[in-house]
Amino acid sequence: MNIFTTLLTQPLANGLILFYQIFGENLGLAITFFSVALIFLLRPLTKPSMDAMNKIRTLAPRIEKLKQKYGSDKLKFSKAQAELYKQEKINPAAGCLPQILQLFVLYALFGVFTTTLSGNGDTIAKLNNLLYQPLKLSAETTLNTKFLYFDVTKPDCFGPGKCPSNPFSLPFPLPGVILILAALSQFVSVKVTSPHIKQEEKVAKKTEGSGDDMQVAMQKSMTYTLPLMTIFFGMSFPAGLALYWFIFSLINAAQQIKSSGWGSLTPLVKSISWIKH
Numbered sequence: 001m002n003i004f005t006t007l008l009t010q011p012l013a014n015g016l017i018l019f020y021q022i023f024g025e026n027l028g029l030a031i032t033f034f035s036v037a038l039i040f041l042l043r044p045l046t047k048p049s050m051d052a053m054n055k056i057r058t059l060a061p062r063i064e065k066l067k068q069k070y071g072s073d074k075l076k077f078s079k080a081q082a083e084l085y086k087q088e089k090i091n092p093a094a095g096c097l098p099q100i101l102q103l104f105v106l107y108a109l110f111g112v113f114t115t116t117l118s119g120n121g122d123t124i125a126k127l128n129n130l131l132y133q134p135l136k137l138s139a140e141t142t143l144n145t146k147f148l149y150f151d152v153t154k155p156d157c158f159g160p161g162k163c164p165s166n167p168f169s170l171p172f173p174l175p176g177v178i179l180i181l182a183a184l185s186q187f188v189s190v191k192v193t194s195p196h197i198k199q200e201e202k203v204a205k206k207t208e209g210s211g212d213d214m215q216v217a218m219q220k221s222m223t224y225t226l227p228l229m230t231i232f233f234g235m236s237f238p239a240g241l242a243l244y245w246f247i248f249s250l251i252n253a254a255q256q257i258k259s260s261g262w263g264s265l266t267p268l269v270k271s272i273s274w275i276k277h
Contacts (some may be wrong), residue, residue, distance in 0.1 A: 028147020156239035183248035
């Protein structure tokens with residue numbers, strides 16, 4: 001085994017099978033509750049990053065003043081911004097840690113599904129190569145991979161090709177329910193972790209040069225690109241990964257809302273509250 005398998009893929013495979021045995025040999029329930037446990041297990045590592053992101057948001061008015069002060073001189077603005085972060089003891093790169101960790105976890109889980117749970121070859125033998133001795137399965141074991149309407153080892157979509165079912169007799173694939181929910185939760189997660197774009201647009205218009213406008217455009221693009229990528233790639237990935245990504249994005253959004261509010265969804269939430277009253 002390589003070091004990535006030993007440090008990440010193997011522990012994830014063992015955790016998944018442990019939860020599979022705890023929750024009545026239902027792989028869908030195992031993924032659901034294992035995902036929740038994994039998110040909170042990583043919480044001590046991701047919390048400082050979320051705190052750093054919140055501090056950066058509180059500095060937004062001061063950063064806007066720096067943009068107005070230095071105008072088109074991007075070099076002086078960058079130095080002043082770096083000095084501000086240094087004074088406030090903020091590492092702007094810290095906000096990337098949760099995303100990096102999740103990408104590693106997602107990649108490792110992808111390996112578990114594609115190499116051991118794909119149904120190609122001897123699934124139990126391949127799993128036992130990763131499992132610790134107390135969790136090893138007997139050769140006669142049959143994994144229960146059905147959950148709700150889908151098979152967690154197959155793509156969550158409706159249509160031809162790799163899609164496991166085609167209930168509407170469609171000539172083209174459509175994303176399944178879990179995949180759509182994963183994309184929606186990803187959209188909400190991105191929105192609540194980003195500041196109100198309209199405020200940044202106003203600052204961008206006041207400052208010369210295209211740097212600010214490009215940053216705003218990239219932020220807008222990420223808001224819609226990530227959910228679309230979730231659907232596009234998810235239609236060929238095992239549905240268990242879509243289930244994990246849905247749970248992760250949902251809990252991440254909930255934690256962010258609890259920590260620092262609704263982010264760029266604030267105007268929408270306020271308008272809904274106003275309608276109710």
